[in-house]
Amino acid sequence: MHAEVEEKEKQSVSLKHMAGTETMIELRGVNKWYGDFHVLKDINLTVRKGERIVVCGPSGSGKSTMIRCINRLEEHQEGIIDVNGVTLTNDLKNIEHIRKDVGMVFQHFNLFPHLTVLENCTLAPIWVRKMPRKETEEIAMKYLERVKIPDQANKYPGQLSGGQQQRVAIARSLCMNPEVMLFDEPTSALDPEMIKEVLDVMIELAQEGMTMICVTHEMGFARTVANRVIFMDGGQIIEENAPEPFFNSPQSERTQLFLSQILSH
Amino acid sequence: MIVNDKNIPSRPAPASTRGIAGWLRENLFSTPGNSVLTFMGLAFLVWAIPPIFQWAVLQADFIGVNKEACTSEGACWVFVSARFQQFMYGFYPDTELWRVNIFFAQMTAVLVWVLWDKMPRRTWGGVWFLTGFPLTSFILLHGGFLGLETVETHKWGGLMLTLVLSLVGMVIALPIGILLALGRRSDMPAVSSFCTVFIEIWRGVPLITILFMASVMLPLFIPGDIELDKLARAMIGISLFEAALIAEVIRGGLQAMPKGQYEAADAMGLSYWQGMRLIIMPQVLKISIPGIVNTFVQLFKDTSLVLIIGLFDLLAVMQAGITDVNWPNISIEAFVFTGFVFWAFCFGMSRYSVALERKLDTGHKS
Numbered sequence: 194m195h196a197e198v199e200e201k202e203k204q205s206v207s208l209k210h211m212a213g214t215e216t217m218i219e220l221r222g223v224n225k226w227y228g229d230f231h232v233l234k235d236i237n238l239t240v241r242k243g244e245r246i247v248v249c250g251p252s253g254s255g256k257s258t259m260i261r262c263i264n265r266l267e268e269h270q271e272g273i274i275d276v277n278g279v280t281l282t283n284d285l286k287n288i289e290h291i292r293k294d295v296g297m298v299f300q301h302f303n304l305f306p307h308l309t310v311l312e313n314c315t316l317a318p319i320w321v322r323k324m325p326r327k328e329t330e331e332i333a334m335k336y337l338e339r340v341k342i343p344d345q346a347n348k349y350p351g352q353l354s355g356g357q358q359q360r361v362a363i364a365r366s367l368c369m370n371p372e373v374m375l376f377d378e379p380t381s382a383l384d385p386e387m388i389k390e391v392l393d394v395m396i397e398l399a400q401e402g403m404t405m406i407c408v409t410h411e412m413g414f415a416r417t418v419a420n421r422v423i424f425m426d427g428g429q430i431i432e433e434n435a436p437e438p439f440f441n442s443p444q445s446e447r448t449q450l451f452l453s454q455i456l457s458h
Numbered sequence: 459m460i461v462n463d464k465n466i467p468s469r470p471a472p473a474s475t476r477g478i479a480g481w482l483r484e485n486l487f488s489t490p491g492n493s494v495l496t497f498m499g500l501a502f503l504v505w506a507i508p509p510i511f512q513w514a515v516l517q518a519d520f521i522g523v524n525k526e527a528c529t530s531e532g533a534c535w536v537f538v539s540a541r542f543q544q545f546m547y548g549f550y551p552d553t554e555l556w557r558v559n560i561f562f563a564q565m566t567a568v569l570v571w572v573l574w575d576k577m578p579r580r581t582w583g584g585v586w587f588l589t590g591f592p593l594t595s596f597i598l599l600h601g602g603f604l605g606l607e608t609v610e611t612h613k614w615g616g617l618m619l620t621l622v623l624s625l626v627g628m629v630i631a632l633p634i635g636i637l638l639a640l641g642r643r644s645d646m647p648a649v650s651s652f653c654t655v656f657i658e659i660w661r662g663v664p665l666i667t668i669l670f671m672a673s674v675m676l677p678l679f680i681p682g683d684i685e686l687d688k689l690a691r692a693m694i695g696i697s698l699f700e701a702a703l704i705a706e707v708i709r710g711g712l713q714a715m716p717k718g719q720y721e722a723a724d725a726m727g728l729s730y731w732q733g734m735r736l737i738i739m740p741q742v743l744k745i746s747i748p749g750i751v752n753t754f755v756q757l758f759k760d761t762s763l764v765l766i767i768g769l770f771d772l773l774a775v776m777q778a779g780i781t782d783v784n785w786p787n788i789s790i791e792a793f794v795f796t797g798f799v800f801w802a803f804c805f806g807m808s809r810y811s812v813a814l815e816r817k818l819d820t821g822h823k824s
Contacts, residue, residue, distance in 0.1 A: 264724075264725055265724075266721050266724060266725060285729075289727050289729060290727075292724065292725060292726065292727035293727040295725075296725075297722075297725040299718055299721065299722065301716075301718050302718075303718035303719060303721060303722035304722075305719065305722070305737055305741075306741065306820055307740050307744065307818070307820055316726070316736060316737075317726035317727060317728065320728060320732050320736065321726060321727040321728060321732075349820035350820075351820050352820075365726075366726075369726065369727070
């Protein structure tokens, strides 16, 4: 038990200095409606290169919608979103350019069931980055080794456990060599015993300096990895702080209530 | 407190659920009602099979050239052999039949090449199937090139016509159907309303009407002296009709796809067409196999309707044979045989599709 705590502390120490000063993602005055429903209200957020942001909040608070706006899976109606120096517009070229640099991991993995694990990983590098197949396979195997499932490379996703599928999904995103990774509740659909294996991979990724935005309720992960924790409710960012003060002395009443609800047992 | 650190070894399942006995129990005698049905089915087979077998085989006549050869009480299959040439080739000239035979041979070869997954270079097979095969077949069958005598399409008939119509119909209908289905779901209002209107008009009209219109009314609208061959018009009509049906089958498949698949494809930076081609369509076509094959089987049988515009397919040739005064009372044999040939082709398609589904199963059930 002691060793684990020490290990975690070491991890957080090694993570402390990594956030740079370069801006990676910037949301300025972003508003979004679903019909008449105002899902995102005046969102302002700046993520620097190498920063790790954890977004939490009750369901329906707009946290998934917010990160899905960053790679245009959802369209925002007002405000400006800059990703890695490119401003999101309706221009398809622009959108595809941003998506190349932004990896995304979904709650339900969304692996392609008709392709093997290896093919899942090489598909986008081959067709989007136009890399030779041989090279993409080498890269895919490198990342599959990093998520500790190289031996499953020729299986189909349907033959893997949930935790393994999610690790493949992470490897698949990494094969595109993204600048940012978005995680949309990556462990919410997993059985409890598989959550750790996925979080371990994400922590490793953070240690290597990947810029990450994670929507998650894994508060242990937030404490270990995040530079900042963002709490959203009703489509707004309610509180934003470093993990220590965020968890130990939350300022807003809504944050206090939320934390007391998820940490009560 | 209970602590159990012994491992209970696995035992085989009870004998009554394994082997032949288990299979019988499971499939034929699982409930008293099912047992009764099993015995009734058995009784029916015992009652029905022997007389049919006797008529079709034991008491049937196979050898001869005319009706007089049929002296037994059973079926007169002599009719089939006497009419075999018409049955296969319609009214294709006697001296040119070798051309149709080459077509049959090439068709068989290229279909085996494309459809059998153990064949080498199947991509090239597919390319040949869509380019070289139709071109060489047209040159062969129609002639007028390379010193080949021209055989007008109204002389085409029998099995050859049925196969030509079906193959052309399937090959054209599938891609158009896919495009129509994608178009109908498009975000662009112009595209989606065009596709919707097209689909609803074509599939809402009986095929007979379409063939009739193509044959009788279309020439009225075509300006000047451009004359479109009757068979070509039938092919276009059948293909577009089937495309509308296929489109709806594919649309059903598209709607069954989880939204996450589209999102994952988008999030990786794939373009719309890349996502469709690499991610969505392979899965949609797989889950749509039963519907697509259903449409194809129907198409194969519906080609008989070209009789209405004066083309003699398999069935029409047989029907013509029935009215021959030299062959009285032959309609049962004619229809049984024709029915069997249609059935054999359709059953073949069905079995192939089942095998294909099994092959494409990657253990993903969602």
